[in-house]
Amino acid sequence: MPQNFAYVKEFIPTISLDMRYFGSHNFTGRPVHGYEKPVAILTKRAALALQQVEKYLNKQGLALKIFDAYRPQRAVDHFKSWSLVINDTIAKREFYPQLDKKNLFKLGFIASKSGHSRGSTVDLTLIDLTNKKELDMGAPFDFFGDISHHNYSNLTTKQKENRKILREAMAKFGFKAYDKEWWHYTLKDEPYRKTYFDFIVK
Numbered sequence: 255m256p257q258n259f260a261y262v263k264e265f266i267p268t269i270s271l272d273m274r275y276f277g278s279h280n281f282t283g284r285p286v287h288g289y290e291k292p293v294a295i296l297t298k299r300a301a302l303a304l305q306q307v308e309k310y311l312n313k314q315g316l317a318l319k320i321f322d323a324y325r326p327q328r329a330v331d332h333f334k335s336w337s338l339v340i341n342d343t344i345a346k347r348e349f350y351p352q353l354d355k356k357n358l359f360k361l362g363f364i365a366s367k368s369g370h371s372r373g374s375t376v377d378l379t380l381i382d383l384t385n386k387k388e389l390d391m392g393a394p395f396d397f398f399g400d401i402s403h404h405n406y407s408n409l410t411t412k413q414k415e416n417r418k419i420l421r422e423a424m425a426k427f428g429f430k431a432y433d434k435e436w437w438h439y440t441l442k443d444e445p446y447r448k449t450y451f452d453f454i455v456k
């Protein structure tokens with residue numbers, strides 16, 4: 255991998271990982287091209303910032319769980335070709351029950367040039383440190399619908415509070431939220447603003 259990238263585990267050995275695109279539990283229903291190991295890779299700058307977030311949350315009895323980090327361009331291209339195969343809807347019920355898969359790009363739920371491929375974007379949630387259970391965010395990771403938007407108002411007080419804890423912790427250490435997905439964050443001071451990498455995750 256390029257010199258300025260690292261495995262997140264090197265910076266945060268205790269972090270929880272559930273690398274969804276390595277396996278089949280994702281919106282395509284199958285492993286995604288470019289993921290050969292269930293590891294999380296980020297630029298060193300983003301990994302260091304995330305280390306600060308994790309330390310800060312641990313003091314409150316919480317921790318991070320990562321679903322996706324650096325994403326090779328070939329994975330993004332795989333998402334694009336998947337979206338064009340209209341009758342392949344094996345994971346629709348769980349991930350995009352009310353939407354037509356061909357619209358997921360134009361609705362902003364998947365990008366054809368993704369911040370993830372620049373190496374400083376991460377998809378993640380909060381877990382309780384005592385039982386490792388995910389906090390209720392009102393919608394699961396990669397649920398494509400309005401309910402995943404930050405400004406969706408029909409959530410319980412607890413769900414709003416949980417999203418706020420994550421958003422404020424990430425913001426404190428330099429990550430900006432994405433209005434359409436509560437789980438997606440990009441380091442503001444990312445080192446590669448225009449480079450989309452394509453090395454394999456392994």
Ligand SMILES: C[C@@H](N)C(=O)N[C@H](C)C(=O)O
Binds near residue numbers: 363364365368370438
């Ligand atoms: C697909 C989802 N996890 C995600 O990361 N979406 C944004 C828009 C992206 O593809 O960059």
Ligand SMILES: [Zn+2]
Binds near residue numbers: 322370375376438
């Ligand atoms: Zn994302």
